Amino acid sequence: MITDYSIQAVAINAIPLIFAITIHEAAHGYAARQLGDNTAYMLGRVSLNPAKHIDPVGTILIPLMLILAGSPFLIGYAKPVPVNYGKLRKPKIDSVWVALAGPGSNFIQAIIWMAIWVILLGTRLDEPFFTSMARAGVLWNIGLLVFNMLPIPPFDGGRVLSGLLPIRQSMALDRLERWGFFIVLALMFTGVIGSLWMEPLSQFFLGLINVIVTPLRLIF
DSSP states (O other), X not given: OOXXXXXXXXXXXHHHHHHHHHHHHHHHHHHHHHTTOOHHHHTTOSSOOGGGTOOIIIIIXXXXXXXXXXXXXXXOOOOOOOOOGGGSSSHHHHHHHHHHHHHHHHHHXXXXXXXXXXXXXXXXXXXXXXHHHHXXXXXXXXXXXXXXTOSSTTSHHHHHHHHHSOHHHHHHHXXXXXXXXXXXXXXXXXXXXXXXXXXXXXXXXXXXXXXXXXXXXHHO
16 A cells, blocks of 8 residues: 655656546547547647646546555546547547547557666666656556546447447447446446456556567666
8 A cells, every 4th residue: 555645656646647648638639630520629628738638536536545545556537538420531430549549648658658667777777756657657557548448438448349339239339328437336346347357458568568668678
């Protein structure tokens, strides 16, 4: 359990989390714009300004509670980026790319944080603040990637699954959206998400990222 509640400890987690969530949401808006929908851009949501994306509960309260509780998984969320799927050039398949853009950005960020971590250790610049921040950056981004890929609407994974399914099945899945958050809460309380989704997929992506940065390890 985390017992250090100093400003430094908060900064170690807050800085990578804000980057992770801000870039995640901006990536959705950027992808939508590239594929024909300017809604998020016109509303100023294709932005790296954290204030545009922060949700008081999802970005601050929930992550803080998880940190204080010593949770092995770090998750959070921001204000959803508005997307008018009807304006996309190929709505069904383009919606998949828009949904994947957010988790994809977290995967890239996790690689970058891991690379920073490897370089810091490899060059013996083992400053605890920066190495701890790099570690937190890896964990936050993997957590957000895996959590958001839950195949339940309105999560990104649900959007991806809906875009890949035939129309009838896609419409049936979309009807679950209003209950999606409550379904996920129930699965979290029963431990299903942690044991059957978060833990195995987090380990998979962590292993994949370790493979990707292997050349960097050999250099440093």
